[in-house]
Amino acid sequence: MKIIDARVIVTSPGRNFVTLKLITESGTYGIGDATLNGREMAVAAYLEEHVVPALIGRDASRIEDTWQYLYRGAYWRRGPVTMSAIGAVDMALWDIKAKAANMPLYQLLGGKSRERVMTYAHCTGKDIDSCLEEVARHVELGYKAVRVQAGVPGIETIYGVAKREGERYEPADAELPAEHVWSTEKYLNHVPQLFAAVRERFGHELHLLHDVHHRLTPIEAARLGKAVEPYHLFWLEDCVPAENQESLRLIREHTTTPLAIGEVFNSIHDCREMIQNQWIDYIRTPLTHGGGITHVRRIADLASLYHVRTGFHGPTDLSPVCLGAAIHFDTWVPNFGIQEHMPHDELTDSVFPHDYRFEDGHFLVGETPGHGVDIDEEAAARHPFKRASLPVNRLEDGTLWHW
Numbered sequence: 001m002k003i004i005d006a007r008v009i010v011t012s013p014g015r016n017f018v019t020l021k022l023i024t025e026s027g028t029y030g031i032g033d034a035t036l037n038g039r040e041m042a043v044a045a046y047l048e049e050h051v052v053p054a055l056i057g058r059d060a061s062r063i064e065d066t067w068q069y070l071y072r073g074a075y076w077r078r079g080p081v082t083m084s085a086i087g088a089v090d091m092a093l094w095d096i097k098a099k100a101a102n103m104p105l106y107q108l109l110g111g112k113s114r115e116r117v118m119t120y121a122h123c124t125g126k127d128i129d130s131c132l133e134e135v136a137r138h139v140e141l142g143y144k145a146v147r148v149q150a151g152v153p154g155i156e157t158i159y160g161v162a163k164r165e166g167e168r169y170e171p172a173d174a175e176l177p178a179e180h181v182w183s184t185e186k187y188l189n190h191v192p193q194l195f196a197a198v199r200e201r202f203g204h205e206l207h208l209l210h211d212v213h214h215r216l217t218p219i220e221a222a223r224l225g226k227a228v229e230p231y232h233l234f235w236l237e238d239c240v241p242a243e244n245q246e247s248l249r250l251i252r253e254h255t256t257t258p259l260a261i262g263e264v265f266n267s268i269h270d271c272r273e274m275i276q277n278q279w280i281d282y283i284r285t286p287l288t289h290g291g292g293i294t295h296v297r298r299i300a301d302l303a304s305l306y307h308v309r310t311g312f313h314g315p316t317d318l319s320p321v322c323l324g325a326a327i328h329f330d331t332w333v334p335n336f337g338i339q340e341h342m343p344h345d346e347l348t349d350s351v352f353p354h355d356y357r358f359e360d361g362h363f364l365v366g367e368t369p370g371h372g373v374d375i376d377e378e379a380a381a382r383h384p385f386k387r388a389s390l391p392v393n394r395l396e397d398g399t400l401w402h403w
């Protein structure tokens, strides 16, 4: 089953997405998500200039060999651009293999480990009260788990909190990076009050998550983890920048609040130490940025040896293709934890028709052969690329900080 054509489709139905479509001689095709938010064209060029020419004529059924060919063959291993490009090829090849077998992808992976996939929504508000209203709205929609982020008195804008009531936040919200100002002390004093208010109103069954967006030092993260222990979070996410995996040890030694990390990781080597030392509880590396199903499956298997479960990144800046493939993976993977869900808008969904469904706080996998997500190329062509950037964060004295 030879690959005879490959197309890199860049579209912006409200936000940018990069999609790879691989077409075989039988006419069966597969698609993969290659979106790297704010750096989309780097992956598009990597695919177009360096990967696509080498794929034409290759046997689409050799998924493992193609993965090794692109990873080892590049010589320049790892990194978000390389791994997103490989991830898209891999996702498209699994799609083709599942279609050729006339099976939904989860069947090829090993079949269902569960009937449905628990997912969490984002609840944000300018202050605690409006955040509580958002939580109430999502509980009403059926969510069993919510990520809670609120504005902090004294901090004007915070990444991860929507600008207007009832809206979502857009990660890449300006042509060039917007600038935010950050105060760790104000934040650390406020977060425990937020979670106390949520628990008081909604009781103790709802799963609560919180994303720190890498903004703390290890000892500050330890303090936050301890402070929110009475509200027993499902997880505290990205509490420190984690290039230095060893820094997680200190946090772990101080708090029983579960930790989730990995949305900016791209390979098993980025998270190996924190998994093997049991410094984290959830690994977040998504299929697109983690080299596709072939590689993320290895990460999940390693994690399973150390009681670490999956909690895939699922923001709007990963396309429905990644989300669809992730729901198949989540349905199969034995050590599943939770799946993030930032719903795409109607326009995006119309460009990427799919068969996954949301019901009662869970995703239900579809039965269409493949990963169940397609791209309407004509609709995609109506929405050309528009440069958009993620923000930067500065301390009150102007020092550039993490966000």
Ligand SMILES: O=C(O)[C@H](O)[C@@H](O)[C@H](O)[C@H](O)CO
Residues within 6 Å of the ligand: 037, 171, 172, 211, 213, 263, 313, 314, 315, 317, 340, 390
């Ligand atoms: O969903 C999350 O947990 C995130 O942290 C996102 O909002 C990322 O910041 C975004 O995907 C960057 O592009």
Ligand SMILES: [Mg+2]
Residues within 6 Å of the ligand: 211, 213, 237, 238, 263
């Ligand atoms: Mg995050």
